[in-house]
Amino acid sequence: MAKLKLLVNGESHAVEAPETALLLDALREGLGMTGTKRGCETSHCGACTVLIDGMAVHSCVVLAARCEGKEIATVEELAQDGELNDLQRLFLKHGALQCGYCTPGMLMAATALLRRNPKPTLEDIKVGLDGNLCRCTGYTGIFEAIQSCALGTK
Amino acid sequence: MEIKLFRPHSLEEALSQRAQYGRDALPIAGGQSLLVMLRNKLIDPQVLLDLEPLGELRGLQAHDNGLSIGAMTTFFDLLSSSGVQNAAPILAQAGAKVGSTAIRNLGTIGGNLCHNEPGADLPPALLALNASVELRSSKGIRNVPLTEFFRGYFETALAADEILSRVEIPALPEGACGAYIKHSISPEDLAIAGVAVVVVLDGNNPVSARELRIGLGGVAPVPLRAFKAETALSGRALTDEAIRAAAEIAASEAEPMSDPHASADYRRKMVKVLVRRALAAAMDQGERNGHGKA
Numbered sequence: 001m002a003k004l005k006l007l008v009n010g011e012s013h014a015v016e017a018p019e020t021a022l023l024l025d026a027l028r029e030g031l032g033m034t035g036t037k038r039g040c041e042t043s044h045c046g047a048c049t050v051l052i053d054g055m056a057v058h059s060c061v062v063l064a065a066r067c068e069g070k071e072i073a074t075v076e077e078l079a080q081d082g083e084l085n086d087l088q089r090l091f092l093k094h095g096a097l098q099c100g101y102c103t104p105g106m107l108m109a110a111t112a113l114l115r116r117n118p119k120p121t122l123e124d125i126k127v128g129l130d131g132n133l134c135r136c137t138g139y140t141g142i143f144e145a146i147q148s149c150a151l152g153t154k
Numbered sequence: 155m156e157i158k159l160f161r162p163h164s165l166e167e168a169l170s171q172r173a174q175y176g177r178d179a180l181p182i183a184g185g186q187s188l189l190v191m192l193r194n195k196l197i198d199p200q201v202l203l204d205l206e207p208l209g210e211l212r213g214l215q216a217h218d219n220g221l222s223i224g225a226m227t228t229f230f231d232l233l234s235s236s237g238v239q240n241a242a243p244i245l246a247q248a249g250a251k252v253g254s255t256a257i258r259n260l261g262t263i264g265g266n267l268c269h270n271e272p273g274a275d276l277p278p279a280l281l282a283l284n285a286s287v288e289l290r291s292s293k294g295i296r297n298v299p300l301t302e303f304f305r306g307y308f309e310t311a312l313a314a315d316e317i318l319s320r321v322e323i324p325a326l327p328e329g330a331c332g333a334y335i336k337h338s339i340s341p342e343d344l345a346i347a348g349v350a351v352v353v354v355l356d357g358n359n360p361v362s363a364r365e366l367r368i369g370l371g372g373v374a375p376v377p378l379r380a381f382k383a384e385t386a387l388s389g390r391a392l393t394d395e396a397i398r399a400a401a402e403i404a405a406s407e408a409e410p411m412s413d414p415h416a417s418a419d420y421r422r423k424m425v426k427v428l429v430r431r432a433l434a435a436a437m438d439q440g441e442r443n444g445h446g447k448a
Contacts, residue, residue: 019159020158042190043257046256050235058256062184
């Protein structure tokens with residue numbers, strides 16, 4: 001077992017985990033932060049997407065030990081004081097979810113995209129979310145929510 | 155037994171650990187394939203040897219003789235580099251087609267080559283670029299042309315005590331142009347077939363190929379160069395008829411396998427189609443800018 005210090009959503013956490021623990025397991029099992037979803041566990045579906053130093057990654061294929069000294073951001077970071085952020089509100093407004101299982105990953109992939117590219121084209125959005133699958137509602141509402149967030153809609 | 159994780163502080167330390175443990179210590183680069191194989195119990199190492207702390211393996215240098223790319227350079231780094239766009243645009247084309255954004259953020263050029271999964275996008279492009287790899291062990295360094303690196307299905311020439319440290323791409327001939335074309339069901343999938351061409355056109359009418367290289371991926375247990383097709387077309391006028399004939403030869407050089415994505419027969423037919431399309435794309439580019447580069 002290894003003792004890791006992880007900086008998650010601006011707070012430092014101590015986690016005890018196997019040496020080759022995955023970031024997904026360290027977050028969910030180690031820290032009880034279950035917003036990040038366990039999906040395919042093979043880097044296809046994107047339900048486990050988090051940000052490391054602002055870059056979207058699939059936490060099911062990241063060693064937790066590699067994340068020491070880096071900034072990890074999960075979906076729990078988005079809402080502040082119980083208030084959804086603009087992107088989350090726009091997901092609701094555009095019906096960008098049905099079962100909701102892919103939503104944390106979609107939100108984090110979109111967050112990474114909008115930080116790097118605040119005015120993405122539809123094509124940019126499709127590429128930015130190419131690692132995230134939705135198996136129920138489809139993608140139109142998701143793309144619309146992100147486009148409308150980029151336009152500054154609240 | 156719990157797998158150990160070694161995080162070496164230098165390449166020297168990593169090589170000595172590799173020498174000590176051999177095949178029981180698997181080097182982990184971006185981890186985008188290896189951690190999936192581990193999860194699926196396809197590999198059973200005692201130790202993961204983490205190459206991430208080795209900053210000397212990351213980054214690329216453009217020089218007069220070409221490009222030198224550290225094994226831990228990510229697809230994101232490759233795609234952000236003006237050096238790659240200028241010196242080897244088909245590498246950027248192929249890199250942009252690897253997996254998804256999240257995979258490109260962490261996946262590396264060295265990991266992609268050592269994994270040697272059929273249908274990977276970089277190998278056909280790097281083969282067409284005449285790339286070679288630098289393999290290091292505690293005993294020394296050897297430089298292996300990529301044509302000799304891929305040995306079999308998921309197998310490479312990397313010895314049990316070696317680490318792939320760099321990828322070297324020689325400068326392209328003046329006026330070279332090229333293209334990489336991938337065929338897959340969904341863009342983030344592995345290629346059912348992927349074809350890269352580099353061609354140096356002369357100024358004649360009809361135009362002919364002074365030099366031609368064709369890399370094939372996804373259509374054999376290993377990525378390969380279609381040497382017979384290259385020979386058949388080099389120095390010849392690039393008429394539709396000659397290109398069709400060469401594409402047939404390239405298809406005959408493939409040794410495709412069937413899997414749930416595509417049958418062997420379909421893959422072979424796609425080689426024919428994609429060789430023609432890749433050549434057409436490269437020739438278009440040559441016509442547009444006269445001195446286009448691959």
